[in-house]
Amino acid sequence: MTTDRTTEELRRGRYISLTTHRKDGTGVSTPVWYAVEDGHVYVWTRADSWKVKRLRNDPKVELAVCDVRGNVPGGAARLSGTARLATPDELGRIRKMLARKYTYQFWLVDLPAAIVRRGKRPHAGIVVTL
Incomplete structure (x- = not known):
């Protein structure tokens, strides 16, 4: 179960481990x-x-807010959860959420990758329930 402080920490973070x-x-x-x-x-x-391959074998995950290199600051909340792969219907919604949060950064990564893949999007969404 997450507290309001933990939820706010998650919302403010840029990366999670x-x-x-x-x-x-x-x-x-x-x-x-x-x-x-x-x-x-x-x-x-x-x-x-x-x-993704590991999640297919074991859905248990842990999350912690971190920096771009994966360094978790001291005192950061570590949360346990269960993950599943998103359904095809959920992928568009997940993509939009990330594009809204990361704005141009998401498009700078996603658009060139889509061009290289000739429009094919071999992506997966992961949904974590805490």
Whole structure:
């Protein structure tokens, strides 16, 4: 369960450290862009990323606000949750949430990647319930 302080910390942050787990239980943390809405945390990532593969085996995740390099500041709340891959119907909504939060930065990353992929979007959305 999250407190108002934790929720506000999540809303203000630019990156979260998303920790997924290998089959042997070892945690692997990755800094990612995210959005918070309706009590869920939404992440946009490549469909062929290792974090997606790990989530298919184990939906348990941990989150903490971090910097671009994945460094979690002392005293930052560490939250546990359950993640699932977004349905195709949810992908557009997740993409819009991230574009709204990161504005031009999101488009500077996403648009050139779409051109290289010739319009194909091999992306996955991750929905985390805390």
